[in-house]
Amino acid sequence: MSIKMKFSVLISLLVLTFFILQHILSEYSMIQSLREAARQSMQNTSMHVASTIAVYAQQSAGGSVSMNNGTSSPESVFDIVKSLNPNIKEITVFEQDTSAVKYGTYTYLDSAADHPIVIELGQNDFTLRNMKINNKPYYRSYYTAEGADGYVISIVFDREGFIDLVVKKRNDTLIYTGATMLLVLIISYWLVGAMIRPLKDILWKVNEVSSARFHQPIRIKRKDEFGLLALKVNAMSQNLSIYMNKLRKAFEENRRMKEHLESFINHTSDAIHLFDLEGKVIQVNRAFELLFGYEEEEEAIGLVYPTLPDSHKAEKLHMLNQILAGKTLPTLETMRITKSGEMIPVSVTVSPIRDSDGTIRAFASISRDMRSRNKMEELLRRSEKLTTVGQLAAGVAHEIRNPLTTLRGFLQLQQESKKLTLAHVSLMLSELDRINLIVGEFLILAKPQATRFIMKDVRDVLQDVIALMNSEALLHNIEFRVSFTEDGCRISCEENQLKQVFINLIKNAIEAMPGGGMIHIYITNRREHITITITDEGEGIPDEMITKIGDPFFTGKETGTGLGIMVSQRIINSHKGTLDIKSQLGVGTTVNIILPAMKEESESA
Numbered sequence: 001m002s003i004k005m006k007f008s009v010l011i012s013l014l015v016l017t018f019f020i021l022q023h024i025l026s027e028y029s030m031i032q033s034l035r036e037a038a039r040q041s042m043q044n045t046s047m048h049v050a051s052t053i054a055v056y057a058q059q060s061a062g063g064s065v066s067m068n069n070g071t072s073s074p075e076s077v078f079d080i081v082k083s084l085n086p087n088i089k090e091i092t093v094f095e096q097d098t099s100a101v102k103y104g105t106y107t108y109l110d111s112a113a114d115h116p117i118v119i120e121l122g123q124n125d126f127t128l129r130n131m132k133i134n135n136k137p138y139y140r141s142y143y144t145a146e147g148a149d150g151y152v153i154s155i156v157f158d159r160e161g162f163i164d165l166v167v168k169k170r171n172d173t174l175i176y177t178g179a180t181m182l183l184v185l186i187i188s189y190w191l192v193g194a195m196i197r198p199l200k201d202i203l204w205k206v207n208e209v210s211s212a213r214f215h216q217p218i219r220i221k222r223k224d225e226f227g228l229l230a231l232k233v234n235a236m237s238q239n240l241s242i243y244m245n246k247l248r249k250a251f252e253e254n255r256r257m258k259e260h261l262e263s264f265i266n267h268t269s270d271a272i273h274l275f276d277l278e279g280k281v282i283q284v285n286r287a288f289e290l291l292f293g294y295e296e297e298e299e300a301i302g303l304v305y306p307t308l309p310d311s312h313k314a315e316k317l318h319m320l321n322q323i324l325a326g327k328t329l330p331t332l333e334t335m336r337i338t339k340s341g342e343m344i345p346v347s348v349t350v351s352p353i354r355d356s357d358g359t360i361r362a363f364a365s366i367s368r369d370m371r372s373r374n375k376m377e378e379l380l381r382r383s384e385k386l387t388t389v390g391q392l393a394a395g396v397a398h399e400i401r402n403p404l405t406t407l408r409g410f411l412q413l414q415q416e417s418k419k420l421t422l423a424h425v426s427l428m429l430s431e432l433d434r435i436n437l438i439v440g441e442f443l444i445l446a447k448p449q450a451t452r453f454i455m456k457d458v459r460d461v462l463q464d465v466i467a468l469m470n471s472e473a474l475l476h477n478i479e480f481r482v483s484f485t486e487d488g489c490r491i492s493c494e495e496n497q498l499k500q501v502f503i504n505l506i507k508n509a510i511e512a513m514p515g516g517g518m519i520h521i522y523i524t525n526r527r528e529h530i531t532i533t534i535t536d537e538g539e540g541i542p543d544e545m546i547t548k549i550g551d552p553f554f555t556g557k558e559t560g561t562g563l564g565i566m567v568s569q570r571i572i573n574s575h576k577g578t579l580d581i582k583s584q585l586g587v588g589t590t591v592n593i594i595l596p597a598m599k600e601e602s603e604s605a
Helices: 003-062 074-086 111-120 160-193 197-210 226-269 288-291 312-325 371-417 422-446 458-475 496-511 565-576 598-605
Strands: 088-095 101-104 126-133 137-144 149-157 271-276 281-284 332-339 345-352 360-369 454-457 478-484 492-493 518-527 529-534 578-585 588-596
Touching: 003 074, 003 088, 003 126, 003 149, 003 160, 074 088, 074 101, 111 126, 111 149, 126 578, 137 160, 149 288, 160 360, 197 226, 226 288, 226 360, 288 360, 312 332, 312 345, 312 360, 345 371, 371 422, 454 458, 454 496, 458 478, 458 492, 458 518, 458 529, 458 565, 492 496, 492 588, 496 518, 496 565, 496 588, 565 578
Parallel strands: 478 518
Antiparallel strands: 088 101, 088 149, 126 137, 137 149, 271 281, 271 360, 332 345, 345 360, 454 492, 518 529, 529 588, 578 588
């Protein structure tokens, strides 16, 4: 149905509603006026009958009533009244005490309803009620007046005339309403068509805009609301044309960018997969499928942390919590599991994916296969080891040759003199001890013993070393100043190796203060790591020597081997820590050791 027809029907319905309401009010008013007219007629008739009965009663009491003169009897008056008003069908006079009929007829019988009213009716009262006799509607009135004591005048009034009149007027109204509605429908259809004619132009323009044709505007001929609407539609079309061009350009740029990103993601050698906050995989690239052994993308979609081994669940939870807290995580070298269950070393970078509000909705994980790099690093380490072994061999040969020369000279001297000199024996034994020390430290460096890491409090380890070195410190007039944190300092370590490091450093500090002094030892807990600081009050180390400390056989002491700091650095590195040396001439030297602290969850595990 068109909008023109809808408006026409709506207007017609409004007019029809108005006519219906008017007809209902008119009919109700007519029924009420007819009822009131019937009531008034019946009341007047009842009063006239009552006065007639009163006169008749007086005449009967005076004996002046002629029995042959019917014109003065109540029945003759009743006949006259009924002839004057055909709607009055019957007049009945009841005795109020007994409800017996005194005058008139009582053919319209309804004694069950009439009797109570007749008995209870008061003086000068008039009442009217509806009744049906043989399914025909009637009014019956009841009246008692002065001069007719003890009598109730009842009149039966035919209502069919009223109903016929109402039906006739109703039919006339329906015919009038139908003709009027047809005329209103035609006129409203024409008027609405004239009013909404500009909507056709607007609808045409909307169709043009929906087809992305924005150039031809609507010709505005009116200045009413439709004209304003057409003006706004033209403006909207112009703006849409501008925005559409911008959207085309943006769409083309987005398409090219999407193709570039998809090409990069799908052709990069790094395995990339996206997963939601619950760990469910939502997208992977081709490198991910090849690295972890999945045949197609759909096989990995929907899996929860498919590459994460059970032993690394805490690691993943820690990383995600750090990212959700707003921290940027560095690249992590760890282990991942393939579809077949093989453990492979990878380098993992996890980054958040945020929406326009900045809320994290997913994560992007980039995994790089480290097997080739690890093999290359192993080759480099072997190469460096061979180079170091060559340096060690040359250094050891040089260091051992000197005491061997001394031993050979003393032995030759004793062989020639054929005498045993105790002073020479003491010197030879000291040289043999020096050779043993060099060889022992060389063995520690070249082939360290198998290590077994356990959880220890570094304060206890350092206390044992201080107790061990305390006697030597007292001999050199040196005092220890110790300041340990009260927080727990638990680390994963090989206790004997760590003691060796502390012994080397404290021994170096003692030898740096031949005249005595103070050695300050501090331990602090930084939550993520434990810091051990050993500071002496010696002469210090020149800046040009600081960079060479740790090189094989480099030493600033006359009796040193140059292997102690190198071995100590190797041990600290194996504990995933760092060893840093700072020195100032005339002030002293400070050695800082940083070791990773044990996490609470690691301790409980």
